[in-house]
Amino acid sequence: MAETLKLTIEEVPAVAGKVNVHIEKDQAAVRVDFGVTQDPRFFERFLKGRPAVYAPHVMSRICGVCSVVHLTCSIEAVEKALGVEPKPEVKALRDLAKGFENVQNNFVHVLMALPDYTGDGNVVQFSKSHPQLFARMMDINRRILEAYRRICGRFIHTPSLGVASHGKPITKSELEYVGREMARVSTELYDLAGSLAEIWNPIAQGFEDPAPTYCVLKPPREEFPMFSNGLMFSDGFVVSAERYGEVIEERKLPHSNAKIALYRGKPFYVGSRARMQAYFTLLTSEARELIKTLGVDFSNPFDNVKAQYVETAHLSGLLAEKALELASRIGSGVAFYREEKVPETSGEGVGLATAPRGVLIHHYRVRDGKLEYANVITPTVMNARHVEVTGGALVSWALSKGVDEARVKDLVAALVRAYDPCLPCAVH
Amino acid sequence: MISVVKVKIDGKVVEVEPGTTVLEAAEKAGIEIPRLCVVPGLYEGSSCRLCLVKTPAGRLFPSCNYRVYRDEEFLASTPDLWEMRRVNFELLLKFHRIECWACERKSSCSLVELSKELLVDGIPVCSECPLPPNECLLLKGELCLGMIAQSGCNAECLVSGGECWGCRGPITREDILERAFTHYRELGFDVKEVIGKAEIYWNSAPGFATVKKVAERVAGRG
């Protein structure tokens, strides 16, 4: 094994945004730097002094992929800060919209990351080597989006979700359509799992995650949570949303434009792999069955993608039930929830949301309706330090297994893709 | 008397009986020519000049009015023709009292369709907004920038139940802005509040200076 090693992955391919990964090995010590070169836009800063009700609309522009999670998490924070209680239907529709984004986003993430596991290199190659499979996955994605459009109109930066209001008029038949469609998607996903499992070869089998602490949302009710008022950690520690700052600390590293977050000074990870372990008891039996068929090894970070697949399957079923249940509550005619005038009070609020890649925190302080202070901690920021630590362990593990340098670079790139390819989120 | 006339438009030949207008022949040949003022049987047309076509020799004729009696050839889609139609349409729009937020005809307005076809900006989002004038969000106290924002997006946000934030840039025609801000004030919105929201997208837009100028003028009226 070479004594000293210096590798750099210039702009990891197939990720959103730009990141360079520097790998240095000196004797036994391996250092991996996750150098994000994407330029920050200072959302928290330029919204200062603007009316708080503008924040959600602007915050959703942090990234077009998960625009709904930023929008809704920001809405939660603003509602708490202004002391506004949305109607139950509005809250239900918001959960529904948030759920859709998780399903759609995780599913596309799986599709994007799959070529690493099947050895096809990229999605285009994957679509040539597995045409029917690719076609069925594309069809599922179309179905999800078509259903989503009934709830919120446009998918990216959806304009119908507002502070304590839901603009798009919804009818009973539309919700029933959504219910039917999502049920079909759920069964589709379970059937697909079988054929996917055959081609889903593991990467770095046997590699163990060196820092297995994770963080998830504390479920307010006995179901997979979209929003919550508290955080739950793998060591059983629970903290309320308002006091997240006591345990989670953000720090800026010289080699990256993005900040990192540490739980009591130590790295931790967030995302589907964490959620599948934390909410194992809340999963449906089919979902638990699916974990076995896919052979998900929770300790191996690469299996995060498999965990996302399971989450998609479980959530689509959950959405189907919720849509039908909401449909029964809405009588005939059109449901239409517009909030007349939001009060311009003062206060502080922290919104927590389950983002596809992990936990998202929006923390606002508002004075007379104007935003005074804003702090956003995104999943990529939380995962950043953990990727570096896991990356280092992966390199030494791979070198010990005699893997050559080129393969090591691919492995680290695959790790980033499996974990958290969303750099715009990192440098909001 | 020859019973059939061959008309060649943009290379496509179509047979029509003598006395038909070039416009009808073009329709038969499936060629789209913009038009506005001709109403068969009511008005002979040749006023809006949008349907001008060119003979190979370069002479211009309004296709709605030019009747063919012998085999002739016309060009209907050369770049200079489109350019002339675009400038001509802009002239037409300039003196139209644009007030789509209060206009009953906005959902069936041929000016809006033509502005899309001829890529002419300057019409407020209200022209594409699905909500009829009496259900406008402004009446419900929601601050929507549709009146002073460029259309062309098929009012996507309005269709999805949100309000317009003017992401395609401001209207810069002063008479429209004048009427819009006066309407905002009538409905109880503070002009500064409107400018505050518009700033999000238009802060560095070149036309924003005009918007602010008109806003101050209207606000100053007390």
Add this chain to the structure above:
Amino acid sequence: MGKLEGSNEVSVLPDKVFEGVPKAPYGLLEALRRVQAVYGYLPPEGIRRAAEYVGVPFAQAYGVATFYHQYSLEPIGKYRILVCMGTACHLRGNSLNIEFLRTLLGLKPGRKTTEDKMFSVEEARCFGCCGLAPVVVVQKPDGGNEIVGRANPRTLRALVERYRRQERGGAK
């Protein structure tokens, strides 16, 4: 331009006024000229009467009345001052002269006739006597025309004062 208020009954003009005017649509221009000769301008009922005589719809007659410069829908002043806007007259300064007259008579923009209905100042098309540019023609109440050649502010002020004195001292 006068609005179309006023009664809509047909005026009492006898046929003698239209004597010699062809009783067909193409006589409309001449018929309207006869009405204007009687009233000094075209009141709505006058237009109606002319339209009825030549047998065209009132709308068409109104359209013609507003199209041509010679017809005026609002009462004209006793002295109708026509400032020629031909090329030669413009170059020799008639655009300044009309500005001077309007300020002198205190005419607000858009108003042609003074409050006391004494004077009206209008832009006129080229009279064709460009040798005397700039030309101002005054249509006097007695039907005669006074032509002022090489008009400049001083002569125009003198002209207005002369007519005012004439009016004050009773027609000499």
Add this chain to the structure above:
Amino acid sequence: MNWTLLDRCCEKCTHSPEKPCPDYIECRLSGPLCHDDERCREMRRQRLEELRYGEKGAKIKVPMASCTLATGAEAVYHAVEDAVKNMGLEATITISGCHGLDFIDPWLELSAKGMPTAIYANVKPSDVPRILEEYFVKRDVSRAFALKERVGAASGEDKVPLLGELGFWAKQYKWVSRNCGVVNPESLEEYVASGGYRGLSRAFKLGPEATIEEILKSGLRGRGGAGFPTGMKWRITRQQKATPKYVIANADEGDPGAFMNRLLAESDPFRIIEGLTIAGYAIGANQGYIFVRAEKPLMAKRLQKAVEEARRCGLLGKNILGSGFDFDIEVILSAGAFVCGEETAMIAAIEGKRAWPRQRPPYPAEKGLWGKPTAINNVETLAHAATIMAEGAEKFAAIGTEKTKGTKMFCVTGAVKRVGAYEVPIGTSIRVLVEELAGGAPEGVKVKAVQIGGPSGGCIPANLLDLPLDYETLQGAGAIMGSGGIVVIGHENCMVDVAKFFLTFTSAESCGKCIPCRVGLRVMWSILDKITKGEGTEEDLQVLRQVAETVRSASLCALGGTAPNPVLSTLRYFMDEYAAHIREKLCPALVCSALIKYRIDEEKCIACGQCAMNCPASAISKIESGKYRIDESLCIKCGVCYTVCPVKAVYKVTGARAG
């Protein structure tokens, strides 16, 4: 004697209104033809003598055309009547048209047997007794302006130049305006005596086809502005099967600064009526119209009187001159719209509608007045037609250039010494017309440009004055022949202001039917207005050109189609003035009021107070030093002080110096 040339000379003559004799016209002058009688011939000679020198051997001709009336010809006429009565003169007083020399209006022409015919210029009523006394009593012509011929019997004859030798007369070729100022416009007899109606009777002899052939051979092109070959227009209209057909004389002459048609119609109306009759005969139309401009009522009165006179003498009505051809003319007075000069708009006006042009095709030759074939010609064209038929096509074709034959009447106005109407062969250079005929610019004024063709024409810079006047060359230089109005622009006029003036005119005159003209002209005007106010920018010019191009190519009729020419030609030749207005915000010609300021030079000011008294906005007040000062905040820049100041103490400043 009470016999006139138009009457039958004796019983042998068979001519009567019911049965007109085909050779009636030739017989007037070279008759009697059907019988030989020395007495009849002698009667004609004597009558001609009377027409020349009046019944009592002395004749006073007072010009009664709009231009002379405007300068006081009415008063001169009464002064002549009184003088003749008081002096007991044996002289007949007649009226005449005008030569077109506006700078000598009002003039007087005296003729007597044995005396040279003399023209006196700028006659005031008070001068009349003195002039009559000098001419008729003292037989002294030394104070005359010009003589028509020399007789050698009057004193001072050698001191006065012959009219023919004067520059502004010699260079002219009085072909169609030969009778202007010579004959009495209301007397058919004088017209016939001058050779009138020979054209019509020759046309009857040749027949319609041959008449059209003759006009085609002469190469006559329309004088209204478009220059379409007249023979061709007549031929197409004749070939149409639909009946009845019409002919229209276009006497609308809307161009500001153009009065050649007015001069022709007020001085020699019968030539136009003869021309229209020939046109009717050639095309086979039995009804003709003359559409006259509203602002020229005298023109309409003269034409109406001439029509009645012609009808009375059997030259209009049924079976004219025994040719079996019936023809009548109706004179229609417009109600004031420049667009009526356009063929199809004129048709709409005659039909009693708003003067909205119609899209061509179909051309008026196929479907014109009331949907019937109609030929529309300018009055000057018709006058040419009558003269060509009388004199023969060769004589006409000998003049002019190979592409355009014959002569054209031009009106030269603006910054020239001798404003007037001049008829010159086509192809004469602008310089000859402006400098030699019209006397060039007055002292202290330098010619900057020449505007040709009215609102549809263009401005040609002074350095291109040697261009020949014909359709194609002018088109190439950015102007058009148009009606023939030439306005000379001095250096104290601003070209941007001139362009704006024309747009003010055309945008006000636009009939409103089609978008490019109705809206485009007003947009162009507002841009020029911005420029004259110093608020213009570079891309304003770009927009101006783009809109001008669209208006020119997309407009329905010639008004919109040519209205941008003044702007485009000033942009082409006078870009420096536009740049001065846009970049340095100053008006080099000190015209645009927003960019100039009026100031009083306190040394020159003699504190007479004229300016303060005349200032309509009372912006001038006396200051401590007793002199006067203008308060620039109140000043409306009307220029009164500038004109009334006796010592020229008021001056104008522009740009940076305006401060």
